[in-house]
Amino acid sequence: MSHYVDEDEIRRLSRRIAEEFESTYGTLDEKVARVPDDAALAIADECCVHLEVARVAYRVMLDGVIPDPKPSCRILMQEFDRRAQIGRPVPEIDTYQREVAITEGKWIEYLYGQLGKILLTDLRNLVNLERTISDEIEPANEQVIAVLAQRKKINDCYFQPLIERWLNDHEGAKITLAIRAITGGLIGSTNSEIDDAINGARASLLIKLRRYEQSLSQQDEEEEESRLMEKILGEIQLLIKEVQGPLETVSSNTAGEILIEVSPSPPESLDEKPKFGFVSAPFPARPQMGPPLQTPLDYLERDVWLASMKKPDERAPFLSEKITTVTDNLIEQGTPLDKIGTTIIFDLDNRFSWTRSKKTVIRKELREIQNLAGEDYRAQIENYVLENLLAKIPELRSKPSNNES
Helix, strand or coil, rough: HHHHHHHHHHHHHHHHHHHHHHHCCHHHHHHCCCHHHHHHHHHHHHHHCHHHHHHHHHHHCCCCCCCCCHHHHHHHHHHHHHHHCCCCCCCCCHHHHHHHHHHHHHHHHHHHHCHHHHHHHHHHHHHHHHHHHHCCCCHHHHHHHHHHHHHHHHHHHHHHHHHHHHHHCCCCCCHHHHHHHHHHHHHHCCCCCCHHHHHHHHHHHHHHHHHHHHHHCCCCHHHHHHHHHHHHHHHHHHHHHCCCCEEEEEEEHHHHHHHHHHHHCCCCCCCCCCCHHHCCCCCCCCCCCCCCCCCHEEEEEEEHHHHHHHCHHHHHHHHHHHHHHHHHHHHHHCCCCCHHHHHHHHHHHHHHHHCCHHHHHHHHHHHHHHCCCCCHHHHHHHHHHHHHHHHHHHHHCCCCCCCCC
């Protein structure tokens, strides 16, 4: 989206990021060399890792990046294991072990200790811009473009050079691993929470992109502006296609957009400590930079996106639990049980622009359930809603963009 982003600023900030990486962690090898042998041996024995890996983990702990050497050892050994799996194992020689461990140690210290601080100001600006349109039914084109421009700036200045450098340092690695590594640093986690964070971010990003696409395509423009809108919409639609496809096939640009969405929200107060790396709890229950999740149906919209990314046989158990929770909340808010089915189905039809369910048919079938059901009336309603959503998920995954024939 270069047509509304200052390319000179992007180049300047990208150079600064590279310089900061070098200046901050260029001496890690010297610091690791001074790690006491007894401290390193204790960690090596406890974590069953190479001595050189233990030295780096100890140094990361001393630098206050990850307070426990065990998570550092796990991250470091992932690279050793990856190289072995692709047929390029690290030789059992101290100098080789040290070189790989120190390279990974620099990444740990940068991703878990520095990256969040660098992103803070621009992420705060993005959150503020997103808030200006979060409550607008039809935000102005200028508002949407301002959000897209800020995302472009963050992506091109920070995440694009970061992804490129990570891949250069990890020969033979796929972009999925780069996304997982950077996500781990942003949310302060080294385990399965990383995948939950990525999937939550993808669902959140898809909802936002669909809204931006809808907003920009509805407003009349002059001929010159119309050409600009067409170009922007094309870029949004490409993002939508990649985000809802396999993670392994996303471009570097889409990977950066996902990482923006993964990033924890900056604190509203300048005095509050930012939630990056191990200074915060692991991945929150929902993506903090996602769309406003204020109603039960807001959450179900997100969960349907998440279900669409799962294998077909995993969707039903996942969504069944979510529908039960939404039903509880709707009943709590005063929605009658006999209105639950139509409330959920018709609302999601609108949110996803699905082929409209025939209201008369839906109402008739739900009335039949009500007339025939006994004590399991609620369970039958929930099952009816589940089957309706499962039938439409393939339509969601293959939904063409507005401009596609």
